[in-house]
Amino acid sequence: MKKITFLFLFVVSSICVESQSYIGFLTDNYSGVNSVISNPANITDSRFKTDINLIGVSAFGGNDYYGVNVMDAFKDDYDFDLDAKKSPSTDNNAALNFDIMGPAFMFNLNKKSSIAVFTRARSMVNINEINGETVDDLDNDTTDDFYVNEGDFNAFGQAWAELGVTYARVLFNEGEHFLKGGITLKYLQGGGSAYATGKNLTVDYEADFFVIGGEPQARITTTGQVTYGRFDEFDNDNYDYELPEKATGFGGDIGFVYEWRPNYADYTSTSADGPTYANKNKYKLKVGLSLTDFGQIKYKNGLEETFDISNSVREDEINDEEDLNSVLNNLYILTNSKIGYTATLPTALHLNADWSFTNKLYVNLNTDYSLISKGKENASRISNIVSLTPRFESKWFSFYVPLSMVENNGFQAGAGLRAGPLYIGSGSVITALAGDDSKGADVYAGIKIPIYQGSTKDKDGDGILDKLDGCPDDAGPIENNGCPWTDRDVDGIMDNVDECPDKKGPQENNGCPWGDRDGDTISDNIDACPDEAGAIENSGCPFKDTDNDGVIDKNDKCIDVPGTVANNGCPEVLEPEVTQEIQKTLNAYAKTILFDSGKSTIKLVSNGVLDEIVNILGKYPSAKFSIEGHTDSVGSDALNQKLSEERASAVMTYLIEKGVSSTRLSSTGFGETRPMATNATKAGQAQNRRVEINLVK
Template identity: 55%
Template sequence: MKRIILLFLFLSTTFIARSQSYIGFLSDNYSGVHAVISNPAQIVGTPYKLDINLIGASALLGNDYYGVNVFDALKDDYDINLEANKYPLVDNRAGANVDVLGPAVMFNLNRNSSMALFTRGRSFGNVNNISGSTIEAIADSSTNDFSISEDDINGLGNGWLEFGVTYAHIILNKNQHVLKGGLTLKYLKGAGSAYAVGENVTLDYDSEGTDLGGGETTGSISSTGFLNYARFAEFDNENYNYDLPSGADGFGSDLGFVYEWRPNYLNIDLDIDSPKNKQSSYKLKIGLTVTDIGYVDYKNGIRQGFNITKENVSEEDFDNAEDLGSFLEANYTLTNSSRGYKIDLPTALHLNIDWMLKSKLFLNLNTDYSLMSKDRRTANFISNIVSLTPRYETKSFSFYLPLSVIDNSGFRMGAGIRTGPFYIGSGSIISALTSSNNKEADIYAGFKIGVFDKDKSDKDGDGIIDKEDDCPNVAGPVENNGCPWGDKDGDAVLDNVDACPDEFGPEENNGCPWEDTDGDGVPDKDDKCKFDVGTVANMGCPEAEVTEAVQKELNDYARVILFNFGNAEIKAESTQTLLEIVKILNEYPSAKFTIEGHTDSIGSYEVNQNVSDERAKAVKAFLVDNGVDSSRLTAIGYGERKPIATNMYKAGRAKNRRVEINLVK
């Protein structure tokens, strides 16, 4: 039996599609109409008023069985079976994927809405549970015979065309926050499909097992198990000149949202390179998308089930059969047959986070996650992927360096550029050229024409064209028709966020004055007695009066303050007495007091006056240092002028040497 045919049957559809075409390029703010591939919401608020893609293609070759050195593999005498590294698993995969974006156009409807029309062709397949031992058996060059055994094998190949229309709108544009939404609707035209599901399949091939007579032999095939085989109707026609299958169409959709955080906003700018961009461009952009919701319905497709348990089927019967379907029908037991089947699209969830590190330099994080189960026999599905892409971006040139980790394929490093109308790149080119154990290579390239929105005059650069700008010479936000916000009450809170634009008020109260219920000058937020008139010093509460008893208590303390002989230095043992005075004074925060110093008549008048002044000042300094407001205290010395007892006797003179603290009435 021809090995290449068996190898095709088992491996031609063994590729799980890469989740993201044009990797790196799709993160570019200048990717234009290509944004419909990753997130339909991205086409609004771009630098372009019109973007036309002429042609672009992304292709991938990969497997997880052979690991090769790319430069060695290009040599004429390279033998992949002998020289490549091999990694047999229970579910090895290999194949190719092509994604072509044909003629497509994106254009702005108005400042907040955009549309795109596009054509796209896609082809890939996927398979599960092809063991490495099967590949080894078929590829073994030491013998023409082989045996294989698979418990559960299923594979799908599918291609289709898309004719899509995308609408995107800015849902919210308020200060620092922008929210966009987008929807793509697609008409799908099936370009061909086939899938096979095998259960408990064994196959033994004997290259000389069938005797043709006259000394000639051919191979024989012995097999067991069950095989379900489906294909579009024209696939089995030997004389079929390829055309799009009849009765094969469907519908699909993509839904996406994008949030942008612009800490230094004016408004969305249609020209990313404009001076205004430094204030209005996003610092952080987050996109969430669900793509490829839908299916292609092959109404005329053929589905058949076979019991393939049979011994010694001649290879000549296989070679002479018009097609695989007629070979199966002629040699095995048909268990079921029906018309029509649907192939599900590779539905996936995508999260994209783009961070502007500084002007022209970005860091992009992208994750793609399959929402389609690998156990679904009639569905395409993607590989899960996480990509981190540093990006340098200007109006005329961009460079990307994507770093990716792909489910079951490992780490990949690529590079890409956009220069003028051309773009080219790869998600794995660096890995492919530097590794001696490479299992994957991809490339994309294309040509497009972008027309920037330069023909609308905007003298003040606020993103609002002059004919729609109420203040064309002064920059202002769109919410105020292009005029800067005013501040009528002069409280430094702009009118657009001032809850009381005609009354002076602090920013923390949204521009409104604080309420003062009792009118005592203490705002309710600070007034502990907001229904009773009080004082600022007593936090809005009324103060108690300084009674004669309080006055007496103060002076009882004051008269026992001790000083060193002949000067104003307070003795240490008086510290506690003075702290008690501080407590009393703080209970009456609005009351004012005089601190009076007195002496006896011993000594000269001038000396006594000076000593009394200094002692009064020393007491005041202590009280102020311990928390009493200095504006409430007056220090004065009376010397010997106000005795309270006779200076003729020692006891009287002791009473006259004193400090008094008296309420100012």
């Protein structure tokens, strides 16, 4: 076994898959049935009556280990090992992707729904977590010995065919907001698969360890565990390929597309069976979200074997074996074996936004995100990608320049076009031709038969097709066969809505002149009571006196209760008098109001007393009261004056908040000027610190 063998196998398999097939082409509104692979909702409300794809092929290649100048690579003296730029890491990844879109067609069931049927053949290979630094060490001309410390890796490859049926329909179409959805169901036929995983793998190659028959012979010492799975006889050199038996499955895609159509009215026309849409772009912004390739293929006859490869063997022992299966089974220890395994499709989430500058110039932002983790076994996986694609688009020709950031490959620039039935392009051709360190390349091409929606003509722009328009040169409504309405009485109101087409009248009265049915000189359009004579100041209605007390309702504050004119129509109510006893009770309560020391804030304990005062004042709704604050002589005159005013105001504020009218209350402070006891003693000072509530006479 030679070092170049390891190097060759790694380089050949180090092909990084990109995210989606036909990069750039699928952003085109004229991609037709092909667009079903990125979002099944795309096929309805499209530019096509029907679209038939004959054949389309897309292939992707990339490399996160080697970077090359594509133009130099075709030169005779180009040395791949010496001239290519290497990017080894402990986690180099590998994959390969081919996508063949076979015969496919779509057609519209009606204006709101469409269906598509397609065939597709695909193959993908993923190799993850290859230790590229170890591979780089193999290219050492100073010795034939080498040591590979690979650690863990997993590799998986599968090929399969799809027969898909897609249904899509318009879900919401109201004004400038439009939503459509679609779903694809796919029958899957496995075309073959194989996978290998390694745990704690090492390889120690000693070139001249043995001498047998005078010839040096290498020893290969390996450690770790290898699991090898494949469908039956996949690695048999004598195997005559046939589709694997019992290798089928089901999958699907689902997607939605929202369109913002601020000028939606400009794109409608009318035909005999109602509204339709002209064959041109209708949206300013289109946003698509889809989930693709959820599903699995079950290889019921597949074989999975796990080996402990901790052993030392001679190189000629490996060379004597027929294939990898023989090497593993004859030279290493089989620790586990089972029949049947499941292969998972490359499930991915796609978010797409398309902005329309004009009917022919667009820019598209697309993100594809793999929902399959890098280390997942028996699963195909796409690389994550973000693409920005400006494009020119017309009915028979489109041109696009995708600019992408691809996982493991970095930046890539490409170009593509569609010319009638032909589409061709690449998501990386510019980068591949212009760069010195190109790690990716892809190409696609195909041919189809597009049958576009027919164009419509409406010369007068009234939304009625000329062939159905009674007046194709003069705009008019469909109710009048496309002809304008007349206005016999020349009042500015067309006869179709004028209830008095031979008499002038305002629009508010449907073209009829206003009358005065009750003869009160107020025209019916402003008369609130057009059948009863009334006063102008009462909007043409007679004034009422519901309680017959001589005070009309508009002046009567008690409409349903007879009263007096002097009391605005309300009955006179005698209010009780505030007696000396009530006055004493108020001040008895007021003197017990307590404040925080040196402050005007009322202590919570006094709330009950204040509420009693509120109850008393409520019994005398017309009486007015003065709230007076007093202090002792401790402190300065100015400070005591201010404190007495603030305490009186605080009590008044509390009473107002509890419902006493502010018009009935006033507050003032007297400071220390009106003592009711001597300030020489503590007891006297306590009596002087008080609030009084007195009737204002």
